Amino acid sequence: MTDTTTPDPSSANDDEVVIDSAASDLVDRVLARAESRTGARVFGTAQALQDAGTIGDGSADGEQWDREERASLRRVPGLSTELEDVTEVEYRQLRLENVVLIGVYSQGSLEDAENSLRELAALAETAGAVVLDGVLQRRPHPDPATYIGRGKADELKGIVAAVGADTVIADTELAPSQRRALEDVIKVKVIDRTTVILDIFSQHAKSREGKAQVELAQLEYLLPRLRGWGESMSRQAGGQVGAGGAGMGSRGPGETKIELDRRRIRTKMAQLRKQIAGFKPAREAKRSERKRNTIPSVAIAGYTNAGKSSLLNKLTSAGVLVENALFATLDSTVRRTETADGRTYTLADTVGFVRNLPHQLVEAFRSTLEEVADADVIVHVVDAHHPDPASQIQTVRDVMGDVGARDIREIIVFNKSDLVDDDTKMVLRGLEPKAVFVSSRTGEGIEELRDVIEAALPLPEIEIRALVPYDRGELISQIHEQGHLLTRSHEEGGTLIHAHVSERLAAALEPYKVA
Numbered sequence: 001m002t003d004t005t006t007p008d009p010s011s012a013n014d015d016e017v018v019i020d021s022a023a024s025d026l027v028d029r030v031l032a033r034a035e036s037r038t039g040a041r042v043f044g045t046a047q048a049l050q051d052a053g054t055i056g057d058g059s060a061d062g063e064q065w066d067r068e069e070r071a072s073l074r075r076v077p078g079l080s081t082e083l084e085d086v087t088e089v090e091y092r093q094l095r096l097e098n099v100v101l102i103g104v105y106s107q108g109s110l111e112d113a114e115n116s117l118r119e120l121a122a123l124a125e126t127a128g129a130v131v132l133d134g135v136l137q138r139r140p141h142p143d144p145a146t147y148i149g150r151g152k153a154d155e156l157k158g159i160v161a162a163v164g165a166d167t168v169i170a171d172t173e174l175a176p177s178q179r180r181a182l183e184d185v186i187k188v189k190v191i192d193r194t195t196v197i198l199d200i201f202s203q204h205a206k207s208r209e210g211k212a213q214v215e216l217a218q219l220e221y222l223l224p225r226l227r228g229w230g231e232s233m234s235r236q237a238g239g240q241v242g243a244g245g246a247g248m249g250s251r252g253p254g255e256t257k258i259e260l261d262r263r264r265i266r267t268k269m270a271q272l273r274k275q276i277a278g279f280k281p282a283r284e285a286k287r288s289e290r291k292r293n294t295i296p297s298v299a300i301a302g303y304t305n306a307g308k309s310s311l312l313n314k315l316t317s318a319g320v321l322v323e324n325a326l327f328a329t330l331d332s333t334v335r336r337t338e339t340a341d342g343r344t345y346t347l348a349d350t351v352g353f354v355r356n357l358p359h360q361l362v363e364a365f366r367s368t369l370e371e372v373a374d375a376d377v378i379v380h381v382v383d384a385h386h387p388d389p390a391s392q393i394q395t396v397r398d399v400m401g402d403v404g405a406r407d408i409r410e411i412i413v414f415n416k417s418d419l420v421d422d423d424t425k426m427v428l429r430g431l432e433p434k435a436v437f438v439s440s441r442t443g444e445g446i447e448e449l450r451d452v453i454e455a456a457l458p459l460p461e462i463e464i465r466a467l468v469p470y471d472r473g474e475l476i477s478q479i480h481e482q483g484h485l486l487t488r489s490h491e492e493g494g495t496l497i498h499a500h501v502s503e504r505l506a507a508a509l510e511p512y513k514v515a
């Protein structure tokens with residue numbers, strides 16, 4: 001009998017009704033097929049990722065805030081911009097428009113929090129939002145009730161109103177109750193980092209598998225959050241029941257709707273899991289075909305926007321989409337290429353990583369990430385120009401550990417070396433002494449990297465000497481492509497070779513084997 005409380009008029013004010021109906025629409029929208037979304041992207045470029053050019057022209061005036069207030073809610077430089085374009089963009093799940101970012105940092109972590117907030121700005125812009133301002137609050141721990149302190153939430157409300165924002169994005173994953181409590185104070189929509197990342201993924205997913213994976217992750221995120229909306233809805237419903245007469249128990253219409261939504265979501269999730277599982281056999285067949293031919297595989301992994309796709313293009317002229325946006329690549333592209341001595345190997349581009357990658361996404365993309373775990377060599381691309389490459393490297397290694405790729409041979413590549421000076425290179429070399437420096441833009445270091453990759457490739461396991469008749473020339477080409485030729489000489493009866501080859505090729509060479 002939780003709903004026999006007397007109606008609380010303040011719980012059914014206009015703001016809350018608006019938020020709640022938006023929330024229940026959300027269920028319908030997320031459940032609607034991904035295909036129905038429009039493809040146009042209005043705000044394509046992630047301005048916050050560009051440096052000098054855009055950072056520093058912040059024209060939002062700090063003057064309206066007195067010194068004390070500015071000290072308490074710290075503005076992150078470079079995130080304040082003037083409102084330029086208010087074009088509305090309708091997205092599948094969210095409509096991100098004019099946003100203010102909020103983060104919390106504890107003693108000594110200011111720099112990290114600023115980097116994180118800048119990255120959140122890049123994420124928000126990639127998702128299609130215009131970032132108007134970003135502020136940080138220092139406190140030992142996030143407030144369990146409202147994330148930032150209650151008083152700071154009031155200040156934030158003032159900032160939001162002053163810059164005309166309609167959404168606040170918190171640099172964390174908010175508990176459902178925190179989100180609601182913050183909305184109650186600030187009076188605009190509050191979302192979190194996880195929602196933004198899920199939204200970008202849903203905009204960028206192209207393949208059926210990718211779309212299914214993202215949708216599953218979104219529903220997983222949504223499911224526990226229905227309760228929050230459900231509670232306030234049934235409060236309203238309870239209000240009506242209470243006003244109409246006897247307390248009719250807990251089955252208000254709002255609650256029934258929530259139950260229904262939950263059931264629909266669970267059903268959909270089960271369908272998606274089945275669908276995703278359905279992709280597995282084909283993926284595994286492809287993988288085991290590569291294994292049988294012992295074509296070594298190299299996975300290009302790394303933080304989002306590090307330049308993975310650019311590097312793949314440079315190494316293979318693959319023509320993969322390169323964008324100054326986060327998560328431009330969601331589907332892995334696999335390209336064949338050759339070593340200098342003619343051995344074939346594959347290079348795979350992969351989805352980028354980001355700090356606090358929602359665990360739902362790691363789960364949903366497990367099969368894609370397992371491609372990385374299955375590689376013979378991981379080329380771990382790091383943006384040399386990033387302010388905090390060490391933590392990017394750590395983030396990537398954490399996720400790789402999660403999917404069982406910890407023990408795979410890793411080559412650290414500092415990309416964008418054209419953007420950094422020698423001092424920075426020294427520091428980076430101190431961080432990762434064996435790293436290779438390249439620029440996918442200028443081509444600098446690419447040849448060296450190719451050599452390092454080739455040296456890291458596993459050799460086929462069987463060593464063989466054979467005299468291959470001249471009419472079996474195709475076997476010699478196969479040794480070239482798949483094996484590793486140590487010596488070759490032309491004899492009377494054919495070509496005498498000494499090579500490392502795969503089991504399959506060894507079987508084909510068996511009749512010509514010499515001691």
Ligand SMILES: Nc1nc2c(ncn2[C@@H]2O[C@H](COP(=O)(O)OP(=O)(O)OP(=O)(O)O)[C@@H](O)[C@H]2O)c(=O)[nH]1
Pocket residue numbers: 302303304305306307308309310311321322323324325326327328329330351352353415416417418419438439440441442
């Ligand atoms: N100056 C410079 N810019 C680079 C270099 N390599 C890549 N970029 C730029 O960095 C941005 C990101 O490159 P991408 O190749 O899309 O990065 P990615 O790692 O594939 O990113 P996601 O797929 O979004 O995770 C683009 O704007 C590239 O033009 C480089 O060596 N030098």
Ligand SMILES: [Mg+2]
Pocket residue numbers: 308309310321322328329349
């Ligand atoms: Mg990419």
